[in-house]
Amino acid sequence: MVEKVFDTGRRPQWCPGCGNYSILAAVKAAFTDLALDPSEIVAVAGIGCHGRMTEYLNVNAFHAIHGRAIPVAVGVKTVNPNLTVIVHTGDGDAYSIGLSHLLHAARRNVGIKVIVHNNMVFALTTGQAGPTTPKGVKTRSTPAGNYEEPFNTILLALASGATFVARGFSDDVQHLKELIKLAIKHRGFAFIDVLQPCPTFYDLRQILKQKVYKLEKHDVTDFKAALELALESERIPVGVFYHVEKTAYEENLGSAIKRLSSVKEFSKIRLSKLLARFS
Amino acid sequence: MDYATDLEVLIGGPAGSGVFATGAVAAKTLLQHGYDVFTTNEYPSTIRGGHQWVLVRAKLNGKAFSHRGTPDAILALDAHTALEHGGRLKDRGAILCDESVAQTLNMHRIVPLPLSKIVKEAGAPPVAVNMAGLGALLGMLGCDLELLLNAVKRQWEKARVAELNVKVAELGYEEGVKHGSMLSFKVRRVEAKQRLLLDGNSAVALGALAGGMSFFTAYPITPASPILHFLAEVQEECGIIVVQAECELSSINMAIGAAFAGARAVVATSGPGLSLMAEALGAAAMTETPIVIVNVQRSGPSTGLPTHTAQGDLRFAIHASHGEFPRVVLAPGDPVEAYQLSCEALNLAWKFQVPVILLTDKFLAESHWTVHELPEVELQDADFYQPEPSVKYARYKLTEDGVSPLVFPGVKGVRIYTNTNEHDEQGFVTVDPAVVKLMQEKRFRKLKELSKLSESRGVKVYGEGDTALVVWGSVKSVAMEALEKVEGVKLVQVIWLEPFPRRSLAKEIEGCKVLVAENNFTSQLVSLMRENLKLEPHAVLNKYDGRPFSPQELNEFMKANAGGFHG
Structure with a gap:
C-alpha cells in the first residue's frame, strides 16, 4: 500500500499505457517501503515526458533544464549528503544532450540515484529518433528508417565506473521497486535504465515482454560477467548487473561539509591568515 | 646618485x-x-x-x-x-x-x-x-x-x-x-606598513569567501583558472567545497543545485564558458536560485586570444539567455573593488534571489596591485522561511517586492518545488495566462529595489573637471594613472552595469564634455548610455587588440578632446 504522503494529489497526465505511470508507482512504493521522510528526498527531473514526475511526487523537487538534471543533483548531494537525491531523466536527457554528465557522475561515484526513463524515442517532441532508438526504426526524423546504431547503455554505465548498474522494465513494478530500493540504499552512484514502452510513438511493449528476463544467479560483483550480460542482444536481462562498494564522492568532502555552517562566520582572523601569502 | x-x-x-x-x-x-x-x-x-x-x-x-x-x-x-x-x-x-x-x-x-x-x-x-x-x-x-x-x-x-x-x-x-x-x-628602503600585492582573481576569491561562499565550481579556462587554483588550495582551511566540473554546462548547473540545497555558490569562467552557461543562467533566473557567475573577460569572438584582455562581453552579460529576467551585472576596476563586489554579489544574489554576474577581465585578473588594507565587507544573510503549521509552503509566493520565502530541502513538513517551467506559487507547471503574467511581473518587481541600489552605489567619481572620462571595469586603473597628468577632467566609473544607474550617471556627467574609453570595438558602454541617458559622447576611444590601454593613450585621448589639459 503506497502512502498518500508521496502523492501531490495531482492526477498524472501521460498517454494511456505510458510506462511513466508504472515508474511513478514503483518510486512511491520504494519510498514507502524504505519509510523515507518526503522532506529528506530531492527529486531532480529533466525535460521530456518523464519531467512531469516532479508534479506528482510529493518530495522536494527541482525540474531542471534539458539534459542538466544530473549536475543539479550533484550540486544538491554534495552540499547535503543526508538527502536522498533521485534523478529522473529520459533517454534524450541522459543519453543525448546530457550524456557527459551521466558518465562523469558515474566516474565520480556521486551518491545520486539516476533513473533513466528510456522509451527509446523522443516522445515529448512528438516522435523523433534518439540515441537508444534501434537501427531501422522509422520515426518522424528517420522516415526511411534509422541508420544509426543505438547506445548500449549498460555498457556505457559500466565503462564509466558506475558502482551500481541495473536495468528495469516499467511493466514489472514490483521488480522495479526492488531495484530502486537497492539503488537508494547503495553507498554511491546508482544507475537504473528503465525500459519503458511509449504507446504513442514507439510501442515496444509486446516485444519487450517477450525478450525481457530476470537476472538470477549472477555475481553482481563480477565486472566481466556484467560486461558479458550487457552484450546480450537476443534476450534482454533485467536486474542488477553490477554492484560494488566504493567511497562516494561526497564522502571525500566530509570535513568541508561539516564546516559549511561555520563558513558564514568567516572571521577576520581567518582572512588575515589567508592574506599572509600576498604580502 | x-x-x-x-x-x-x-x-x-x-x-x-x-x-x-x-x-x-x-x-x-x-x-x-x-x-x-x-x-x-x-x-x-x-x-x-x-x-x-x-x-x-x-x-x-x-x-x-x-x-x-x-x-x-x-x-x-x-x-x-x-x-x-x-x-x-x-x-x-x-x-x-x-x-x-x-x-x-x-x-x-x-x-x-x-x-x-x-x-x-x-x-x-x-x-x-x-x-x-x-x-x-x-x-x-x-x-x-x-x-x-x-x-x-x-x-x-x-x-x-x-x-x-x-x-x-x-x-x-x-x-x-x-x-x-x-x-x-x-632602490631605497623606506619604512612601510605591511601591504598586500593582490591580483584581481585572488581578490574575487577572497571577496567570495568573505561573502560566505561555501561551494565553488569551475571548468578550467584561461584567464579564470587561478580562482579555481587558489580556492582548491585553501578549501580545507576554509571549509568550502570546490568541484572541478566536466564542462561549464555542468559547473553552472552544479552551482544551481548547490544553491538550491543552501550553499552560497559561485562559478567562475571566461567568455567561452559564459556562452555555454547561457541556458542555465536563465534557469537560475526562472527558478529564482541565487548564484554568482564570475566572468573573466578575454578577447573574442570564439577562442579569440585566450590569454589577452578585452571588455567585449558587457552586452552579452546583460542579455545572455533567452527570454527576459532581472539580473545584476557588476564590474570592479581594481582588486579592492573586486573584493568588495564579489562579496556584494553574493549578498545581492541571496537577498533578491537573482543571478549576479561579476565582470572582470584578464588585465584586472592577472595584474597585481598594492593594497594597503582590504575594506570591511559584510556578509548579509538573506531572510529565510520559517515553517508555519497548517500553512503550505509556496516557493514562488507573490510578494510586494517580488522576493519569495526561501528555504532548503530537509525541513520537516516542507515541500520545495523549484521549476524551470513557468509555474504557480507552489511551483507547479502552469500555462494559465493570468498566472504567467503575475509571475513575470513578480520577478521583475525585484528591479525596483535593485535599481535603487544601482543608483546609490553604481557610479564612482574621481577628481573634478568640466570634462568627464567615463569608463567601466579595469580601464579605471589605467585612467587613474592617466588622470595624474591631467587637469579639468574627472573620471566617472560605472560599477553597476545592470540595472543601469541611469540617474546618478546623468547627474555626474551633466554639463560635462563626455569622453568614453572602452576595451572593445562596438562601444558597449556607450550603447548603454545612449539607451539609458539618450546621450551621445563627444568622443570615444576603443581598443580591441587584446591589450589594455596604456596611460599615454588615454592621456593623448584626453588631450585631443578635453579642455584644461596640462600633460
Missing part, C-alpha cells in the same frame, strides 16, 4: 623559463622595500616556447595604478626579449642578459653577465638562470639582499629548490653589484 621614485622593470623570456616566478620575486622584493608596486604580464597560450613578459612598476611616493610601458631596466632571458622591448627602454636604462645572449645582440645599454656560469657553479638546473638574472638586476639597483633572498625563499615550497634559488640569486646579486655604475638610480 638618484633614488628611484618611479621604477619600471621588465622581465621577459620564452614560456617555461620562469618569467612569472621572476616577476613575482621582483615585485615582492620591491614591495618589501616600501614601494607601491604594480605588475602586469603577457603570455601566449602555450606551455613551452613563445614570448612572455612581466612588467613590474614600483613607485615610492604615490600609487602605481598601472604600467608606464617604458622600462628602466630589462632582464632578457633570451635575445627576443631585448629586441622586442629594447626600443622602449629609458635613456639611462640597461638590458641585462647572459653573455651568450649578449653576443648575438648589437644594441646599446647591454650588460652581459655570466648568468649561466653562476647557475653551473651553484649546481642548479639551467632554468635557474632567471634567479641569477634577477639577483644581478636587483644588485645593480642596490636592493637589500636580505629582502631579496627572503622573497626568493618564499617563492618555492620545496626547501631544496628554494635553497638552490637563494644561492643562485645571491651569486647573481654579487655580480650585479659589480655593474652598479650602469644604473644611476637606486
